[in-house]
Amino acid sequence: MSTSFLFGFADALVTRLRADGLVEIEARHAAHVKAYLANYLGTTARGHSLLSSIEAALLDCPEVAELYADLDALKAVVEDLR
Numbered sequence: 001m002s003t004s005f006l007f008g009f010a011d012a013l014v015t016r017l018r019a020d021g022l023v024e025i026e027a028r029h030a031a032h033v034k035a036y037l038a039n040y041l042g043t044t045a046r047g048h049s050l051l052s053s054i055e056a057a058l059l060d061c062p063e064v065a066e067l068y069a070d071l072d073a074l075k076a077v078v079e080d081l082r
Contacts, residue, residue, distance in 0.1 A: 003042060010038035012081050013054070020077065022069035029063035036061045051075055 014034045017023040025033050037057045045053030051074050058067045069077070 006038040006042050007034070009081075010034045010041065013037070013077065016077055016081065017069060022067070022073055022077070023058060023064060024066040024068070025064055033058075033061055033063050036063070051078065054078070 011034050014023070014025070014030060014037060018025055018030065037054065040057035040060070041050075041053055045057070051071050054074055055067070055069075055071060058064050
């Protein structure tokens, strides 16, 4: 189960990754990717590394055409969201 915090985090993260050109997602699929990420973080990723879980979720989500960010780039974006 996901929380409103995770949905807000996923929304901000995916929006930023798209704006920075670090992920390729069609605009019509962005909301689904955000929900997928939030749900993944709230269920599958519990107790695991946040950055590795973000990467795994984005790579696993069928609506993500391409992920250009590595773990270091993801870390920089997550830290910048604070």
